[in-house]
Amino acid sequence: MGEVEGWKREAAEAAVDLIRPGMVVGLGHGSTARYALLKIAELLRAGKLWDIKGVPCSKKVEEEARALGVPLTTLEEHPELDITIDGADEIDPDLNVIKGGGGAMLREKIVAQATKYQVIVADETKLSPRLGTKAPVPLEVLPFGWRTHLRFLENLGARVSLRVDSDGTPFLTDQGNYVLDCHFGPIADVEGLAKELDLRAGILGHGLFVGLVDEVFVAGRSGLRRLRG
16 A cells, blocks of 8 residues: 555544444545545444444445445435545645545535534645645536536636546536536635535536535644644
8 A cells, every 4th residue: 555545544544433323424435535434344344333324425435335234324314414524635724625536526515514523534635725726626517508617617717627538428427417627726715716606507516615624634744633623
């Protein structure tokens, strides 16, 4: 395992210590959150954790959780979650984050909004002085009329690209929608940009998570840190 992968695992496994029997747990999407899922499954098998239910943030996570024997439920059955452990593409000093590198940001945000305590797990390379410095902001858009958003987004300062699969066809989210990756550079007003994107018909969700994160577990060369808002 490489150095960064080790940091990802360290942060994710530390966050799992917050889970208690009886909790309903949001299961995040992505390479770092996957280490949390693996640790949860390990604790369940060992009898060190019990009576939990998970709500997966993507079909891929749902499939892996089932294969690992993690009990699952839905937001329809449990519309309020106790805790969610998820990853991020970039994290600013106010614990606002960019998510969506894996294309699951709409479901991840729905789960985050339903969660009492939202935890982000990451390696130290994801820390940033200002969102947009390192990562683009992904938007989930309805395929109908997707090109009509380009001028709107360019006027907001973005360089926009349609996310495609290896065969050149548009990447599709679990909902069958397209993803536009928007390179804004360092964003001066994250909350203001989020509001602009929220108002645009056809943009179904975006990767700016503003004011949703309660705690970040971040691991790196200096060890493990816990950052709270």
